[in-house]
Amino acid sequence: MSVTIKVNGAEHRLExxxxxxLLWAIRDNLGLTGTKFGCGIAACGACTVHADGEAIRSCSVSVADAAGWDIRTIETLSEESLNPIQQAWLDLDVPQCGYCQSGMIMAATALINESRSPSDADIDEAMSNICRCGTYNRVRAAIHAAVRSI
Ligand code: FES
Ligand code: FES
Incomplete structure (x- = not known):
């Protein structure tokens, strides 16, 4: 079937x-490989993208259901310059292996777009992404640093 999805501001008609x-349409059909596959069951958050500004897990949404949404991936965050989250991630050396980090950054960006003063509890609730390297403390510190820099 034919499905049209809007990703990073551009519409794509896919057979x-x-x-x-949606994850596989983003990665395989559009070649946007910054969004990662981890679990495939909406548990880890490696596949997090934005849909109409909200963080969603693209492994667990069908491409047909995503038609009509404004989908944003990690590739769109730094088209002009690093956004505050990405800068804070660099400043605090957040990533270890890096595999989970695009999902972490997308979830964190959605959080600070919604709240410019998230508490530790807000961060813990919003950031349910899994990091096998255990970067959670640096993720939390970087979110606070990013908010201070805005
Ligand atoms: S790959 Fe989507 S939540 Fe793990
Ligand atoms: S940095 Fe390695 S899984 Fe998160």
Whole structure:
């Protein structure tokens, strides 16, 4: 079937099974490989993208359901310059292996777009992403640093 999705401001008409997870349309059809596959069951957050400004797990949404949404991926965050989250991630050396980090950054960006003064509890609630390297303390510190820099 034909499905049109809007990703990073551009519309793409795809010939694709509508049940295909949005993640695979983003990675395989559009070649945007910054969004990662981790678990495939909406548990880890490696596949986090924005849909109409909200962080969603693209492994668990069909591409047909995503038609009509304004989808943003990690590739769109730094088209002009690093956003405050990315800068804070660099300043505090947040990543270890890095695999989970694009999902972390997308979740964190959605959080600070919603709240410019998130508490530790707000961060813990919003950041349910899993990091096998255990970067959680640096993630929390970087979110606070990013908010201070805005
Ligand atoms: S790959 Fe989507 S939540 Fe883990
Ligand atoms: S930095 Fe390695 S999984 Fe998070």
């Amino acid at each position: 694709i099974d509508g049940d295909t997870p």
